[in-house]
Amino acid sequence: MAQANNTDSPLDCLIVGGGPAGLTAAIYLGRFLRSARVIDAGKSRASLIPTSHNYPGFPEGISGNELLTRLRLQACRYGATINQGIVEKLEHDAKDMFIAHYDGQTLAARTLLLATGSADIEPALPDFDNAIRRGFLRHCPICDGYEVQGQKVGIFGMGDNGVKEALFIRRYTDDLTLMTLGNGDKLNEQQCKLLYEANIKLIEDPISEVQVSGKQIIGLKVKDGQALLFDTLYSMLGCMVLSGIATQLGARCDESGNLIVSHNMETSVAGLFAAGDVVHGLSQICVAAAHAAIAATAIHHRLS
Numbered sequence: 127m128a129q130a131n132n133t134d135s136p137l138d139c140l141i142v143g144g145g146p147a148g149l150t151a152a153i154y155l156g157r158f159l160r161s162a163r164v165i166d167a168g169k170s171r172a173s174l175i176p177t178s179h180n181y182p183g184f185p186e187g188i189s190g191n192e193l194l195t196r197l198r199l200q201a202c203r204y205g206a207t208i209n210q211g212i213v214e215k216l217e218h219d220a221k222d223m224f225i226a227h228y229d230g231q232t233l234a235a236r237t238l239l240l241a242t243g244s245a246d247i248e249p250a251l252p253d254f255d256n257a258i259r260r261g262f263l264r265h266c267p268i269c270d271g272y273e274v275q276g277q278k279v280g281i282f283g284m285g286d287n288g289v290k291e292a293l294f295i296r297r298y299t300d301d302l303t304l305m306t307l308g309n310g311d312k313l314n315e316q317q318c319k320l321l322y323e324a325n326i327k328l329i330e331d332p333i334s335e336v337q338v339s340g341k342q343i344i345g346l347k348v349k350d351g352q353a354l355l356f357d358t359l360y361s362m363l364g365c366m367v368l369s370g371i372a373t374q375l376g377a378r379c380d381e382s383g384n385l386i387v388s389h390n391m392e393t394s395v396a397g398l399f400a401a402g403d404v405v406h407g408l409s410q411i412c413v414a415a416a417h418a419a420i421a422a423t424a425i426h427h428r429l430s
């Protein structure tokens with residue numbers, strides 16, 4: 127039988143997700159003297175960042191895990207509680223209270239902030255996680271395109287989006303190959319022309335393996351076994367937005383699955399706020415923190 131927290135004194139805010147967005151909101155709410163609890167499944171995309179060089183205030187860069195540790199410490203300093211767990215279901219009861227079900231327990235809260243982020247869609251290739259953690263395999267040229275200047279770069283991408291990302295990265299290197307992995311439709315004439323004009327190579331065959339070897343990463347082509355050497359690979363196959371538990375509650379999302387929010391980060395369900403990658407596909411720590419600051423302040427005013 128599920129256990130409940132003391133529903134006579136519900137939390138001011140329950141925060142689902144303990145990445146940069148959720149933890150920043152916890153810091154703000156703690157400093158507004160609000161009771162806030164974070165439930166986190168522990169899979170922040172930030173934990174995959176070997177070193178971020180575009181997060182302001184850290185001129186030498188900071189690893190994602192170091193940043194998360196600092197944010198957790200700061201949130202706890204101001205009274206937030208952080209629990210490991212997966213929120214499986216949310217309800218909104220007749221008393222206008224949010225009820226969250228997680229790991230056989232229930233929690234009641236007067237407001238709720240969804241900061242569940244998104245998950246990268248990865249190709250099914252061995253050794254992929256290792257390559258990400260070692261910084262050979264990247265996902266975000268906005269974050270780290272600067273670091274691949276002059277390198278030999280490969281991109282996994284498809285369709286218009288693959289072409290768009292390749293043209294973006296072309297700014298940083300003239301040795302660039304787009305690989306469509308043999309998935310989906312072949313690129314059309316216009317897409318191929320854009321690549322040709324920008325001097326971007328195209329490989330449309332499937333790739334069987336990704337191996338990290340020494341300082342280089344190798345993508346092996348399936349068809350002829352030819353080894354392709356790259357300094358850096360970008361996997362740009364898109365993201366799955368983790369907005370499901372909010373949409374089940376009636377929150378509206380756009381065609382990409384991002385939650386639609388008002389200027390103060392409130393979803394279409396009153397009292398349910400959202401911040402970070404679950405709201406916007408730009409996927410930046412700065413953006414997540416800014417969303418969280420706006421949402422936490424609006425939550426504080428709503429509770430007043």
Ligand SMILES: Cc1cc2nc3c(=O)[nH]c(=O)nc-3n(C[C@H](O)[C@H](O)[C@H](O)COP(=O)(O)OP(=O)(O)OC[C@H]3O[C@@H](n4cnc5c(N)ncnc54)[C@H](O)[C@@H]3O)c2cc1C
Pocket residue numbers: 142143144145146147148165166167168169170171172173174175176177178179180181211212213214241242243244246258264265266269270368371401402403404408409410411412414
């Ligand atoms: C390899 C890589 C490199 C990157 N480099 C940079 C960079 O240099 N600079 C930059 O600005 N950005 C970078 N990013 C993007 C950045 O990591 C994200 O924009 C940022 O982490 C978004 O924060 P968030 O809090 O919205 O989501 P996340 O950090 O993803 O956190 C969401 C949290 O919610 C949890 N969660 C999800 N569902 C549930 C549930 N039902 N119950 C409980 N918990 C749940 C998840 O497990 C996770 O811990 C990078 C991303 C990747 C993958």
